[in-house]
Amino acid sequence: MKLHTFTIAWRELRGMFSTSMGFLVLTGFVFLLGLWWTATLISYSAYMANVIENPYAQDQADLSSMLLAPFFKDGMSFLLAMMAPAISMRLFSDELKSKSIELLFTSPVSTLEIVLGKYLGAMGFVVVMLLATGTIPASLYFLAEPDWGVVAGGYMACFLTCAVTVAIGMLYSSFTENAIVSLILGFATSMGLWLLPYMTDDKEALIRKVCLGSHLESFASASLTVADTTYFASVIAFLLFATWQRVEGYRWR
């Protein structure tokens, strides 16, 4: 059973690199993230120059809280959340349009294996995207003494952001044969999940509990909580379950 899931995942991952879309997303992500990182470093350097002249600000000039946590949470995670729908938009839409899904339906593969295989394939691409940012921790290693827990937490936050937004995009792609519709809906939802918490200052507001951003803070600051872990696990499980039911429905139409 597991083998089928990985066979499908491997095909999906290879498929991402056999079209220009995969390279476009990867290149665009690395380019934009590079710009963001450069801008963040310039801003941090300017602040540090100020700190040298103002000893009272030294307590706040911490690399983790001033540079790394905001970069991972507001920069890299945000960028990934916006780009994830481009990774997932074709997962089912293309199969439904070309009717190639019939191959999977008539093979000894369960619908759950199909859904998990496609999801893992897309997440494999996310891992490639994260690996492509390896120059950032490498430069930190040589030039500074960062808190590696914060770096690892930041990467975990990015990965979980994608885990949710890719699952959202995959659910949309199981509803439509048009990959662009899936992309637009995925993008709008990701944007909503990211921006809606900013509408309120109340930390206990329901909207903050439902949306992504507030749950990433513990990961980005390397202080993992059970509540946040449960949030991500249950949201991902729900989205995969919904996709599974949707795709299963095609067999009985």
Added chain:
Amino acid sequence: MAMIEVEHLSKRYGGQFAVRDITFSVEKGEIVGFLGRNGAGKTTTMRVLAGSLGATEGRASVGGMDVSEKPREVKRLLGYLPENPPLYTDMTVRSYLDFCARIKEAKDPKTAVERAIEQVALKDVAHRLIEHLSKGYRQRVGIAQALVHSPKVLVLDEPVSGLDPVQRHEILELVSGLASGDVTVLLSTHVLAEIEPVCKRVIIIDRGKIIAQDTIANLANVGGAVAITIARPNDAVLAALRAIAGVTEVMDRGKGEYVIRGDRDVREDVARVAVDAGLLALRGEQGLQDVFLRLIGEA
């Protein structure tokens, strides 16, 4: 032993029946033609057999196993070619077939892929991307994916559509060869003349119901029709043909060709009248095309 059994199968889309209470079986090693117009219910029936669509009522089994109860086991036993070959056009032929062999649980995927490539004559294009192939080659790749795990039952929906006459002949030869090696084949097609030499038996479906299932020879002899060409047709000849006992219809197809139908075998009597009138050609038996058109009521 029946390898395919369909009993009182119905499939409804909303309030509309695509197939209604159909029953048929296909014996081991048989090649059976599944004929019908577009929308008659052929593809729906084949999809139910292949396990990609659930039935509303009734039962379908392959190799003695119920399709809905043991879907995995049935799918290991069955190769299916849908009307539109299910291809990943971003893959090469060989990598696509390798993927198919693995998800269809072929015993030795690498050997299975090479065998399928050999069987369907894809060696020259095995390294090429599927998106760069002609329609004929894509159809072959579709057939290769149905064959790759060496299934005991093949369900082929329009396997020769899009192929040129030579390719059609080659594919039907291949299908014929597989059946002689005890593979059971159910195939649908619009090119009726092409499957006549391959299929001994046909099932004809119309508006979701089976209207005939028998050998082509038996179907051709029922309600015997004779096609003749008359060099100088005139009213007297036509009146003489109509006057033959048992003739129910004389239909003008134009250019001197007439189809005479009767409620008995009227060939001898027609020959006698036609010789006197300057007969040029007499076809003693019906082709599958004629049988098909008569049964669906369009001849």
